[in-house]
Amino acid sequence: MNRMTDKMLRWYARHARALPWRAPPGQRPDPYHVWLSEIMLQQTTVATVRKRFDDFVRRWPTLRALAEAPREEVLAAWAGLGYYARARNLHKCAREVTRTLNGQFPQTPRELKKLPGIGDYTAGAIAAIAFNHPAVAMDTNAERVIARLFAVTEPLPECKETLRRHAEELLPKDTPGDFAQALMDLGAIICTPRDPACALCPLMEDCKASKQGLAEDLPRKRRKPPKPRRTGRAFWIERADGRVLLRRRPEKGMLGAMVEIPSTDWDGAPPPFSGETPFRLEFERLRPHVRHTFTHFHLKLALHRLPEPLPIDRARLLPLPPGWFWHPLDKLDTVGLPTVMKKAANLLRGPR
DNA sequence: AACACGGGGTT
DNA sequence: AACCCAGTGTT
Secondary structure, three states, X not given: OOHHHHHHHHHHXXXXXXXXXXXXXXXXXXXXXXXXHXXXXXXXXXXXXXXXXXXXXHHOOOHHHHXXXXXXXXXXXXXXXXXXXXXHHHHHHHHHHHHHOOOXXXXXXXXXXXXXXXXXXXXXXXHHHHXXXXXXXXXXXXXXXXXXXXXXXXXXXXXXXXXXXXXXXXXXXOOHHHHHHHHHHHHHHOOOOOOOOHHHOOOHHHOHHHHOOOHHHOOOEOOOOOOXXXXXXXXXXXXOOOEXXXXXXXXXXXXXOOEEOOEOOOEOOOOOOOOOOXXXXXXXXXXXXXXXXXXXXXXXXXXXXXXXXXXXXXXXXXXXXXXXXXXEHHHHHHOOOOHHHHHHHHHHOOOO
16 A cells, blocks of 8 residues: 555544544445435535535435435425536436436446436545445545645646546555545645645645645646626516415526526626516516626626515416416425525515 | 536635 | 635536
8 A cells, every 4th residue: 555545544544524424434335325415515515515415315315215206396405505407417317326227326437427417526436435446536625635745736627637647546446435535534624725734734744745835836727717797687576365476497507497586687788677577567676686696707686576466366367488386475495496596585575 | 628507605 | 806615517
């Protein structure tokens, strides 16, 4: 076993974080738990996932239970976690594994990668952690730790292959799961993006970047372009019996397949207020806007609502397009609004 | 290789 | 405001 690997594993044995999806020492974790946690953890912090993982497992204790759940319920349970393609793929993957693989996840990265929502990293992580298959799991933690250990100064993403080769040199064939998680915990606790705790690092004397005073500068990354600003309008249409008009978004694109308050497109320039309001109804404008930042743009959402709830008999005359529905206001929290829509609803349902 | 795709936390 | 986070899928 490589000297650095040995130090890493010894450190991990003493400092591993206790996390809900990890098995007690000496036990094999449930592949369903490993898979679910890895999907949730894609671009999402441990603190956020901690709160949601238990909810999911309580509600759907097995892969089969998740596969048999209605898709809307899974999407609603995912609301607020972001990157909603993950939720669509999660449900699709659960059904594929249950139906065509007899409920058993494949054990190799090559086969795992064929499943929806499982890419290079997640395939390696599941194979290593759940099945002890000798694979590396290159996430940003692993990339950072390896880039520093070997002082890789070439920027990401060009150096990805170099980093992977270095990681594979260190990979212990007998305990790949511990290695993957040791790399992650080291990256999360010691080898942090900013102000790494090199003095506490078990690999300090092996780390080329630390010796050169380069640790905090690695890995190098290219700067991201600034986010453009967009605007839109949301329309709150309440009915006299305490329901509000919602709709499901298209399958693909932003917030795909999620529920929203009827809104205009989010362009740079919203249409005039008196223009295309739903059903040509007359709306009042709320003072506060909703500001929300997505991955690649800032959104400023103007909020509109009817002066009075719509009488039932008038509401019945509205020609509801496919995907639109009246939803009880007292059950708004169970419908699964994405965060931007939750912010809007919280303002719209309150007083002016 | 570049881009689309959320949200919350830190600095 | 910029950066970060247990990335994947599409083009």
